[in-house]
Amino acid sequence: MEKFDKLTGVAAPMNMINVDTDMIIPKNFLKTIKRSGLGRNLFDEMRFDRDGNENPDFVLNKPAYRKAQIIVAGDNFGCGSSREHAPWALLDFGIRCVISTSFADIFYNNCFKNGILPIKVSKEDLDNLMDDAERGANATLSIDLENQTIEGPDGGTVTFGIDAFKKHLLLNGLDDVGLTLQKADKVDSFEDKQKASQPWIAGAATV
Amino acid sequence: MSSPKTLFDKIWENHLVDVQDDGTCLLYIDRHLVHEVTSPQAFEGLKNAGRKVRRPDLTLAVPDHNVPTTDRTKTIENEEGRIQVETLQKNCKEFGVPLFDLQDIRQGVVHIIGPEQGFTLPGTTTVCGDSHTATHGAFGSLAFGIGTSEVEHVLATQTLLQSPLKNMRITVEGALPEACTAKDLVLALIGKIGTAGGTGYVIEFTGQAIRDLSMEGRMTVCNMTIEGGARAGLIAPDQTTFDYLMGRPMSPKAGAWEQAVEFWKTLPSDEGAVYDKEVTLDVSEIVPQVTWGTSPEDVAPITGNVPYPADFADPGKQQAAQASLDYMGLKAGMAMQEVVIDTVFIGSCTNGRIEDIRAAAEVAKGRKVADGVRALVVPGSGLVKEQAEEEGLDKILVESGFEWRDPGCSMCLAMNDDRLEPGQRCASTSNRNFKGRQGFGGRTHLVSPAMAAAAAVSGHLADVRDL
Numbered sequence A: 001m002e003k004f005d006k007l008t009g010v011a012a013p014m015n016m017i018n019v020d021t022d023m024i025i026p027k028n029f030l031k032t033i034k035r036s037g038l039g040r041n042l043f044d045e046m047r048f049d050r051d052g053n054e055n056p057d058f059v060l061n062k063p064a065y066r067k068a069q070i071i072v073a074g075d076n077f078g079c080g081s082s083r084e085h086a087p088w089a090l091l092d093f094g095i096r097c098v099i100s101t102s103f104a105d106i107f108y109n110n111c112f113k114n115g116i117l118p119i120k121v122s123k124e125d126l127d128n129l130m131d132d133a134e135r136g137a138n139a140t141l142s143i144d145l146e147n148q149t150i151e152g153p154d155g156g157t158v159t160f161g162i163d164a165f166k167k168h169l170l171l172n173g174l175d176d177v178g179l180t181l182q183k184a185d186k187v188d189s190f191e192d193k194q195k196a197s198q199p200w201i202a203g204a205a206t207v
Numbered sequence B: 001m002s003s004p005k006t007l008f009d010k011i012w013e014n015h016l017v018d019v020q021d022d023g024t025c026l027l028y029i030d031r032h033l034v035h036e037v038t039s040p041q042a043f044e045g046l047k048n049a050g051r052k053v054r055r056p057d058l059t060l061a062v063p064d065h066n067v068p069t070t071d072r073t074k075t076i077e078n079e080e081g082r083i084q085v086e087t088l089q090k091n092c093k094e095f096g097v098p099l100f101d102l103q104d105i106r107q108g109v110v111h112i113i114g115p116e117q118g119f120t121l122p123g124t125t126t127v128c129g130d131s132h133t134a135t136h137g138a139f140g141s142l143a144f145g146i147g148t149s150e151v152e153h154v155l156a157t158q159t160l161l162q163s164p165l166k167n168m169r170i171t172v173e174g175a176l177p178e179a180c181t182a183k184d185l186v187l188a189l190i191g192k193i194g195t196a197g198g199t200g201y202v203i204e205f206t207g208q209a210i211r212d213l214s215m216e217g218r219m220t221v222c223n224m225t226i227e228g229g230a231r232a233g234l235i236a237p238d239q240t241t242f243d244y245l246m247g248r249p250m251s252p253k254a255g256a257w258e259q260a261v262e263f264w265k266t267l268p269s270d271e272g273a274v275y276d277k278e279v280t281l282d283v284s285e286i287v288p289q290v291t292w293g294t295s296p297e298d299v300a301p302i303t304g305n306v307p308y309p310a311d312f313a314d315p316g317k318q319q320a321a322q323a324s325l326d327y328m329g330l331k332a333g334m335a336m337q338e339v340v341i342d343t344v345f346i347g348s349c350t351n352g353r354i355e356d357i358r359a360a361a362e363v364a365k366g367r368k369v370a371d372g373v374r375a376l377v378v379p380g381s382g383l384v385k386e387q388a389e390e391e392g393l394d395k396i397l398v399e400s401g402f403e404w405r406d407p408g409c410s411m412c413l414a415m416n417d418d419r420l421e422p423g424q425r426c427a428s429t430s431n432r433n434f435k436g437r438q439g440f441g442g443r444t445h446l447v448s449p450a451m452a453a454a455a456a457v458s459g460h461l462a463d464v465r466d467l
């Protein structure tokens, strides 16, 4: 997993609430068995018409935002289906950071597992950042995860909160599975205890 | 004495393997359900790292999202879908994971088969790479939807990293009026709390209306907790739960059964337990519910009208409502019952159980599907299908003009060939009315099975009480 420490990039404004994972990556692209390659279908139904032509009004099709690395969006970003294809598609397109007032829980957690930083800010800060993002070619934000700051094009700075452990994983690009496997002895002793107290849990699934 | 605990607190504490300094918890997972769409990349990750599945005996796999609902003996025509199903078969074989394959009568929607087999049990933790895992909360199992990276984590370690969640209690008072079902109850609830109302919470449902529900109905309620934004829904196990589970293939066997029931009886929330948030809903006066927009919170009574965007106080919601109306092709102010439909879908993990098929058949009996309406009934599992056929429900439905299909997710999300064409409009018993959910450009109205059948025979959204 790629580390996330600092990022300076173009921020694309998506001034709408409830951007759901069906919009981020429509389900007809879920049939892949790989993690890569989904970026070309990111926001597919908004980005392209039925014949595959670009919709010139969609923000990521506008010249200034084609290489956006940050999305600034309204409330409840990432709601809907738990598909992790949503962060994979964002990442594959090049988005490393999403800023909103709130995120759906599953999407929020999935971002961290894929090297994407979701940032929660207040409504007031979001309005300002949305204004910044609407400046086209000048819509550059600088994010510093270590110091938990977002710097706007005019030098104004917003600070944000984040869970310390999640921050640690992102800063170091750490894989959760490897970390947990180091605790195998704790899992072993849990299983021993459970076997004694709830013997009906084990051995359930057979064909 | 320790302080009073909620059902959620008890299950959580019972599954703590480790707590990190920052409070992140490592939770043990008792039950892991796997399907073909969200697992290939997880198995890919295991393979790449040379890791094994830690507990195949706590893992159960089934193909459901992509499977055809007509002739199973043919191969799946859609190549990508076929590759996903074949990849699941290969992975299960390679990693020793139990699989209910396409030809197995126990195959079905992942959230239907877990309970049906007695794999889902009270007091356990259940996960699946699918947001509607919340369904299993009906049994008092703490059940989460997880992403593919987490699927990989659970396969490898049988644990999940989770931050603690907050407790919400929703007390549903009153007795459901006739012709109103668990689906109407939960739609009314989401209409009240909104799609973000439960974010960050586990919701425990209590109250008379919940206790009166069958297990099928409880599953419908918990299934749609996720549409209310919550991480999971829970209902305390009681005699209804035990009666449902007794004798199921994977339920505790005699001997262990008594011990299990004793334990399950200790699970309900203690008197005086504190919740971070409380909501009360009285359902004694509700009428059958329908959705008009593209978010599950866009709910109206069937006797009501499509709202005007200006009715909403919040400007964001006004905009969203206008966009919904444009997409849905509806005029503000029109009566819900004037909305003409061309498709009906009865099925999914929300409403694909035997009780749901019975409700649909009861309405269909002696009536005909309206001209120009295509109506699909897709049982949630092979066993539901078998039971429905034993009861003769398939005949009633087919005589009325419904199509009787094989089990799978089908038009709930249209990954197989069952889908809406652009502009088509469907009364659906599924759980999501998002744009394009049932097919590109398709329009969805969420309803109960009885209301879906009423729409099928009327040709428009209709009040089942008037039939």
Ligand code: SF4
Pocket (backbone or CB within 6 Å): B064, B065, B109, B110, B111, B130, B132, B348, B349, B350, B408, B409, B412, B413, B430, B431
């Ligand atoms: S029936 Fe629908 S909601 Fe349920 S698991 Fe299948 S696709 Fe998901």
